[in-house]
Amino acid sequence: MIPAAFEYHRPSDIASALATLREFGDEARVVAGGHSLIPMMKLRMASIGHLIDLQDIADLKGIRIDGNTVRIGAMVTQQELIDDAALTRAAPLLRETALQIADPQVRAVGTIGGNVANGDPGNDMPAVMQCLDATFTLTGPSGTRDVKARDFYEAAYVTARADEEILTAVSFTVSGGGHAYEKQKRKIGDYATAAAAVMLQKDGTACSAASIAMTNLSDVPVWSKAAADALVGTACNPADIGSAVAAALADISPTADNRGPVEFKRHVAGVIIRRAIERAWSRA
Amino acid sequence: MNELAPISREDRVEKLKGLGHSRKRVEDVRFTQGKGNYVDDLKLPSMLYGDFVRSPYAHARVTSIDKSAALALPGVVAVLTAEDLAPLNLHWMPTLAGDKQMVLADGKVLFQGQEVAFVVANDRYVAADAVDLVVVEYEELPVVTDPFKALEPDAPVLREDLAGQTSGAHGERRHHNHIFLWEVGDKQATEEVIASAEVVAEEMVYYHRTHPCPLETCGCVASMDAVNGKLTIHGTFQAPHVVRTVASLLSGIEEHKIRVISPDIGGGFGNKVGVYPGYVCAIVASIVTGKPVKWIEDRMENLTATAFARDYWMKGRIAATKDGRITALSCHVTADHGAFDACADPTKFPAGFFSIVTGSYDIPVAYVGVDGVYTNKAPGGVAYRCSFRVTEAAYLIERMIEVLAIELGMDAAEVRAKNFIRKDQFPYQSALGWEYDSGDYHTAWNKALKAVGYEDLRREQAERVEAFKRGETRKLIGIGLTHFTEIVGAGPVKNCDILGMGMFDSCEIRIHPTGSAIARLGTISQGQGHATTFAQILASEIGLPADSITIEEGDTDTAPYGLGTYGSRSTPVAGAATAMAGRKIRAKAQMIAAYLLEVHDGDLEWDVDRFVVKGAPERFKTMAEIAYASYNQAIPGLEPGLEAVSYYDPPNMTYPFGAYVCVMEIDVDTGVADIRQFYALDDCGTRINPMIIEGQVHGGLTEAFAIAMGQEIAYDEIGNVKNATLMDFFLPTAWETPHYVTDFTETPSPHHPIGAKGVGESPNVGGVPAFSNAVHDAFRVFGLKQAHMPHDHWRIWKIAHDLGLHG
Structure with missing residues (x-):
């Protein structure tokens, strides 16, 4: 578990981080919490000549809530998400999810930016960001641009972020309503066997808006429009939820791993999605 | 020195913290402060670091090893392969189970993670870089990971070194991938009862392959002192004395020139009983370079290459009467031992004590047969937090x-x-x-x-x-x-040994003049709390407070020979030796007390922490007083001092x-x-x-x-x-x-x-x-x-x- 030699850079502003990235090109990678990248380097599955540590960049920190808009700096840790009372009031889904990521030690260092930018289908926040219809801000040599979380993921570890760009913030509009992040895992620290993020709004007795996204059930996070559509306008009765689950399952393509074969994962996914919808509806 | 205000008997018992007392673990003072001293904490001057090139394949011929690029890397001192170890006859080593095992790949590899070359460098990081630079060419061979398929007639031959050997350490081999058939009980009588039984239940029960996975992985520091010719090995050894004997037999270095030290050990669970290629390579590298060589495996190496546990396919048949009285038990095991038979069992028990399989039940007749089989999996089969099998x-x-x-x-x-x-x-x-x-x-x-x-x-x-x-x-x-x-x-020496060493254990006690003591044992704690509990046994035996007794284990230069700690043997064997040594102390103490009190030995009785004159409770000598007397009085017929040693061979x-x-x-x-x-x-x-x-x-x-x-x-x-x-x-x-x-x-x-x-x-x-x-x-x-x-x-x-x- 010893990585190959690398140079360590620790810029204090985004401009110098970008400059270092440009200088070393393919040789360089930015590191946030490091809980994905450092193990890969130790296993020598990733060889990084230049590691650019983002932790001294003040602009990447902080949670800002402005009316209905939430903006979270990429270097905000999972623990900071959990501890932020205002954020929890605005978007309780984030705290509920962050508490299900790894263990307290990892959460103290792991960041939201790293979690969403790495493109690891096992990470929990990408599906949550899709569920919230969040926007990722990417900063590169020619300025910043915004990409929707729902458009960001292309394949496992392949995202819309260009090599010379840094994901600097995530932002989303608070929608209210009921939420749930339901996750089945083998143990603390494990990736999901299946997980689902659900947001539901209620108007009278009917569901007026819905958003459903899933973790680790495909090579990218899966936001299922069809599943959401199946609930809107219904009273979320068991049959309605059944239709939504069926629609969600039609959008996933899990692969077999040590957690089990595809057949098992699809079955568990159905159970987890149903439970997430039920819980979100009970809170709506 | 008798107490002026006599304390009650209960208070005296309490003060000893002897048997039955929930005494706090004395070890935890250092462990809870992060002050333990583990092998990887050891840093010796000019120490080198070893690291392995391991096989990515489960079965392959090694066609070439090019170490030139690794050797060219600054800081690399040596790259050892089987070719380098062969002149010393150390490219293979004996296993505890009567088989032999490659130290470094000799022409082929038989499991993923097998040791192929050992890189030695002056820096841990350089060693890891050099591992990547050793170029090994493999020619893949068919792989067998299923013990039943391994026994099929046309299964690939795994152990070419055993070609033509129709018998092994445990009898006949009936197939090229067969190791032994071990049988216990009356097969015919069992079959007869099963055939005519009112009820028979039959099931294949698989106890899967797992791993002890101690928090601290295996490792050692071998240090050859070129001046005095003494080899010191610090390592994660559950049986340091046996390691010394094995090291002597393998290396030809006389046993008194080898010192094995097990420092604090972060869990063993059977994983640290056997001898691993890393130890042999570190020793050879130290002898060759004249410098200390450290080898510490990482977690993945520990899980893939050091001893696993279980992997037993057990076909059970149990017979009973209609009303539920068991009449017979039969069990046939297909035991997957991996590429080499490196089980750590007493020599005569290739399936350990598996014949305890009748359990808690009065079963009149039973039979057990265990077939050991080679597969392309890591060797092992150790007793993971259990007695053998x-x-x-x-x-x-x-x-x-x-x-x-x-x-x-x-x-x-x-x-x-x-x-x-x-x-x-x-x-x-x-x-x-x-x-x-x-x-x-x-x-x-x-x-x-x-x-x-x-x-x-x-x-x-x-x-x-x-x-x-x-x-x-x-x-x-x-x-x-x-x-x-x-x-x-384990166990009685008459039927339990490891590499010929009877499975006794030992304790040596020295009582100091002022009433404290040190006891040394042949076992070694890996977290069990020996320093706490053995002192309690002794406190109850000799009447000195457990807090005044130091327990030492793990240094073969100071501790008496013992077979180590595994199979829950420390309390039954070394604990018994401790009590017996304590009783020798007490016997001599009784003679000293009799002299001091001017009575006959037989007029004294033992009472918690003292000898008392029968019928005269005010006349007594405490163990502390007796200890002092043993060093400062010329007692006729008795040698000075108060020491004892016991080697205990358990009767059962x-x-x-x-x-x-x-x-x-x-x-x-x-x-x-x-x-x-x-x-x-x-x-x-x-x-x-x-x-x-x-x-x-x-x-x-x-x-x-x-x-x-x-x-x-x-x-x-x-x-x-x-x-x-x-x-x-x-x-x-x-x-x-x-x-x-x-x-x-x-x-x-x-x-x-x-x-x-x-x-x-x-x-x-x-x-x-x-x-x-x-x-x-x-x-x-x-x-x-x-x-x-x-x-x-x-x-x-x-x-x-x-x-x-x-x-």
């Missing part, structure tokens, strides 16, 4: 009882009670040749069932099944029962037992199982330190929970290890660990000096079947008879799925 045996019999109960339509608790060896049958001669020393199974069993409210649990379970059938719940309740009997404390094993009940809630749809209740009653004979016993039970149950519910080393069809990291290898954290309730009965061993039996491994032996039986029990009503461990979410889900419970 005892967990396998306990699992088989406790599963067979459950299967028999199904066949009989009886409650499994009742089947057990009906067949227990009765209290009046001890000492009990088992059909497979063991003499059980003592037990009172019915009392323990009844206490356990009462404690958990067994009948109420069964009622609740039945109600739940009805609710499930009505569609009101998707959760089932499983009640897992186990009554296990262990066999520990000890047979701890216990009754466990596990209650589980199982989510049929996700396969998630929650442990609702776990009750563990252990009878380990005399209890030395109840708090340490409780800690041992908690630890052992947690490992049992891991094994039963998810922990495994699995291979794909081409021999890749699928669970080589802690992401996939299940090591429970505090979060997953269930809550346990512990309890006890106390049935002393009649042959042990203080009646103690050992407890460290009981919870693993009994825990695994308790957890597994709970899973099975939840689905019994739906027709489940047997489902293999580990019971992870997927496998539990599959049980439900296969039984049609998903609609």
Whole structure:
């Protein structure tokens, strides 16, 4: 578990981080919490000549809530998400999810930016960001641009972020309503066997808006429009939820791993999605 | 120096902190402060670092090794291959099981992760870089990871070095991948009873391959002093004296020129009993370079290449009368030993003490046959927190009882009670040749069932099944029962040895003039708390406070020879040696006291911490006074000083037992199982330190929970290890660990000096079947008879799925 030699850079502003990235090109990678990248380097599955540590960049920190808009700096840790009372009031889904990521030690260092930018289908926040219809801000040599979380993921570890760009913030509009992040895992620290993020709004007795996204059930996070559509306008009765689950399952393509074969994962996914919808509806 | 105000007898007993006292662990002062001293903490001047090039293939011919690029890297001192070790005859080494094993790949590799070359560099990081620069060319060969396929006629030949050898250390080999057939019991009589039995239950029970996975991995620092020719090896050794003997035999260095030191060890669980290529390579590298060489494996190396545990395919058949009286047991095992037979068992027991498989039951006739088989998997087969192959045996019999109960339509608790060896049958001669020393199974069993409210649990379970059938719940309740009997404390020298060394153990005591003492033992703690408990044994024997007694182990230059710590043998064997050495101290102390008190020896009696003149309680000498006198008085007929040594050869094993009940809630749809209740009653004979016993039970149950519910080393069809990291290898954290309730009965061993039996491994032996039986029990009503461990979410889900419970 010893990585190959690398140079360590620790810029204090985004401009110098970008400059270092440009200088070393393919040789360089930015590191946030490091809980994905450092193990890969130790296993020598990733060889990084230049590691650019983002932790001294003040602009990447902080949670800002402005009316209905939430903006979270990429270097905000999972623990900071959990501890932020205002954020929890605005978007309780984030705290509920962050508490299900790894263990307290990892959460103290792991960041939201790293979690969403790495493109690891096992990470929990990408599906949550899709569920919230969040926007990722990417900063590169020619300025910043915004990409929707729902458009960001292309394949496992392949995202819309260009090599010379840094994901600097995530932002989303608070929608209210009921939420749930339901996750089945083998143990603390494990990736999901299946997980689902659900947001539901209620108007009278009917569901007026819905958003459903899933973790680790495909090579990218899966936001299922069809599943959401199946609930809107219904009273979320068991049959309605059944239709939504069926629609969600039609959008996933899990692969077999040590957690089990595809057949098992699809079955568990159905159970987890149903439970997430039920819980979100009970809170709506 | 007699006390002016005499303190009560109770106070004197309390002050000793002897047997039965929940004395706090003296080791924890340093461990809880991070001040332990482990092998990897050792840094010697100009120390070099070794690292292995390992095979990515499970079976391949090594066609070439090019080490030139590695050697060219600045800081690299040497790259050793089998070719370099061959002139020393160290490219292969003997195993503890009578086989031999490659130290470095000699022409071929036989499992993924096998050691191919050993890089030595002046920096740990340089060594790791150099490993990447060694270019090895392989020619892949067909892989066998299934022991049944390995025995097929046209299976690939794994061990070409054994070509033409039709017999091995344990008798005849009937196939090129066959190691031995070990048989115990009366096969013919067993077959006859089974053939005419009223009821027979038959099942293939697989105890999967897992791994002890101690928190500290294996490692050593070998240091050859070129001036005085003395080799010092610091290492993670569970048996330092045996390592010294092996090192001497292998290297030709005389034993007095070798010093083996086991410092603090971060858990062993059987993983640190054997001798690994890393030790041999570090020693050779130190001799060659004249510098200390450190080798520490990483977690993946530990999981893939050092000793695994279990991997037993057990075909059980159990016969009974219609009313549930067991009449015979037969078990055939196909034992997957991996590429080399490197099991750590006493020499004459290639399947360990698996013949304890009749368990807690009075079974009139039985037979066991174990076929050892080579496959393209890592070698090992160690006793992972159990006596040799005892967990396998306990699992088989406790599963067979459950299967028999199904066949009989009886409650499994009742089947057990009906067949227990009765209290009046001890000492009990088992059909497979063991003499059980003592037990009172019915009392323990009844206490356990009462404690958990067994009948109420069964009622609740039945109600739940009805609710499930009505569609009101998707959760089932499983009640897992186990009554296990262990066999520990190897063992009598007449039938137990390792590499010819009889399995005695030892204790040497020196009493200091002012009434404190040091005792050294041939064992070595890896977390068991020996420094705490052995001092307690001694405190009760010699009347000095445990706090005034230092316990030392692990340095072969100072400690007396012993066979080490594994198989719950420390208390039964070294603990007995400690008591016996203490009694020698007391015998001499009695003579000194008689001289000081001017009475005859026989006029004195021992009282807690002193000798008292019979009938004159005011006339006494405390052990502290006697100790002082032994150094400053010229006592006629007695040598000065107060020391003793005992080498204890136990007359028999000890047979701890216990009754466990596990209650589980199982989510049929996700396969998630929650442990609702776990009750563990252990009878380990005399209890030395109840708090340490409780800690041992908690630890052992947690490992049992891991094994039963998810922990495994699995291979794909081409021999890749699928669970080589802690992401996939299940090591429970505090979060997953269930809550346990512990309890006890106390049935002393009649042959042990203080009646103690050992407890460290009981919870693993009994825990695994308790957890597994709970899973099975939840689905019994739906027709489940047997489902293999580990019971992870997927496998539990599959049980439900296969039984049609998903609609």
